[in-house]
Amino acid sequence: MLSTTTSRIALQTRPLFVQRFYATGAGSVNSLLVVEHKNGKIGGATLNALSAASKLGGSVTALVAGDAPEAVAQAVAKYAGVSKVLTAKDAAYANGLPENFAPLLAEVQKKHGFTHLIAGHTAFGKNIMPRAAALLDVAAVSDITGVESEDTFVRPIYAGNAIATVKSNDSVKVVTVRSTAFAAAEEVADNSPATEEADAAEKPNLVQWVGEDIQKSDRPELGSASRVISGGRGMKNGENFKLLYDLADKMGAAVGASRAAVDAGFVDNSLQVGQTGKIVAPELYIAVGISGAIQHLAGMKDSKTIVAINKDGDAPIFQVADYGLVEDLFKAVPEMTEKL
Numbered sequence: 001m002l003s004t005t006t007s008r009i010a011l012q013t014r015p016l017f018v019q020r021f022y023a024t025g026a027g028s029v030n031s032l033l034v035v036e037h038k039n040g041k042i043g044g045a046t047l048n049a050l051s052a053a054s055k056l057g058g059s060v061t062a063l064v065a066g067d068a069p070e071a072v073a074q075a076v077a078k079y080a081g082v083s084k085v086l087t088a089k090d091a092a093y094a095n096g097l098p099e100n101f102a103p104l105l106a107e108v109q110k111k112h113g114f115t116h117l118i119a120g121h122t123a124f125g126k127n128i129m130p131r132a133a134a135l136l137d138v139a140a141v142s143d144i145t146g147v148e149s150e151d152t153f154v155r156p157i158y159a160g161n162a163i164a165t166v167k168s169n170d171s172v173k174v175v176t177v178r179s180t181a182f183a184a185a186e187e188v189a190d191n192s193p194a195t196e197e198a199d200a201a202e203k204p205n206l207v208q209w210v211g212e213d214i215q216k217s218d219r220p221e222l223g224s225a226s227r228v229i230s231g232g233r234g235m236k237n238g239e240n241f242k243l244l245y246d247l248a249d250k251m252g253a254a255v256g257a258s259r260a261a262v263d264a265g266f267v268d269n270s271l272q273v274g275q276t277g278k279i280v281a282p283e284l285y286i287a288v289g290i291s292g293a294i295q296h297l298a299g300m301k302d303s304k305t306i307v308a309i310n311k312d313g314d315a316p317i318f319q320v321a322d323y324g325l326v327e328d329l330f331k332a333v334p335e336m337t338e339k340l
């Protein structure tokens with residue numbers, strides 16, 4: 001239920017961690033953190049979601065489901081804030097299929113009385129959490145950037161143009177967390193939570209995992225890179241992105257793109273930054289040949305330092321840029337690569 005809405009100009013709220021958070025300290029809060037993992041490694045967004053869960057106060061139980069969850073269960077137990085680990089071992093959970101995960105979440109919620117179900121706002125979390133909410137007959141609160149109290153959360157709306165403060169009156173809060181808004185939880189030496197196996201839940205067998213085709217790259221992952229260089233329609237074609245790859249390799253940066261560049265087929269849509277792409281908040285974001293449409297800004301405006309290269313001095317990207325270069329990118333980018 002949306003009880004209060006406050007609007008601010010999102011572009012004026014650049015600093016990430018200045019929002020007012022506080023733990024409720026309420027003993028009644030009993031959160032379930034849904035752990036995303038792949039190849040034995042915890043997904044980075046889970047650690048940001050853990051920080052959000054810790055801000056609620058109370059206890060945090062980490063749920064690790066998979067065909068071999070043991071190693072990840074051991075790994076997550078070392079993080080500050082995890083008070084218990086639940087494992088669910090079954091091949092049905094091997095690939096994050098929401099049709100199988102959602103009934104598991106509903107089952108463990110009922111058994112353990114969790115007050116909050118929390119996951120990162122990734123493809124995994126976005127797939128699973130609304131389904132789990134539907135099974136529990138509650139509303140999902142998605143993409144939160146702040147925790148005001150155990151029932152009140154902050155989340156961007158209208159592509160980040162306004163910030164809503166939403167209060168959920170549901171008995172169970174199902175929440176996904178924007179990872180760029182919370183620092184990742186850290187490992188601690190002295191954490192040793194109990195580990196327990198979750199009761200078996202229904203596996204509806206509605207879908208079957210066939211396989212996946214993953215783009216392999218030696219560059220850092222776009223969502224977690226500390227430096228990102230993105231190209232837009234101004235790049236003119238896919239071949240010209242080589243200019244950005246060369247610069248990125250010199251800087252140890254990931255490469256991103258605007259939706260116009262993706263729609264034009266210059267690059268794969270996994271590189272898209274923005275409202276309907278990835279949300280990034282690196283130390284350094286370089287926008288090359290990108291005009292700065294609001295939908296693009298929604299995905300990168302929280303970057304620490306923004307650099308824009310555009311031949312049009314009136315391009316809106318310069319309004320959010322810390323450093324701007326009004327120049328033809330085909331001259332500026334090779335020059336930068338050479339100087340580096």
Ligand SMILES: Cc1cc2nc3c(=O)[nH]c(=O)nc-3n(C[C@H](O)[C@H](O)[C@H](O)COP(=O)(O)OP(=O)(O)OC[C@H]3O[C@@H](n4cnc5c(N)ncnc54)[C@H](O)[C@@H]3O)c2cc1C
Pocket residue numbers: 231232233234235257258259260261272273274275276277278288289290291292293294295296299309310311312315327328329330
């Ligand atoms: C519902 C919805 C969701 C959307 N989601 C996203 C999203 O997730 N991400 C996203 O990016 N967009 C998104 N968009 C699209 C968005 O509105 C813009 O259309 C898009 O971001 C524009 O991309 P662009 O800046 O690359 O292209 P343009 O707006 O065409 O800008 C190209 C820029 O390149 C500059 N340029 C051209 N040639 C050169 C040169 N030689 N040297 C230097 N500069 C040059 C031009 O001056 C211009 O500023 C969405 C739109 C909608 C409606």
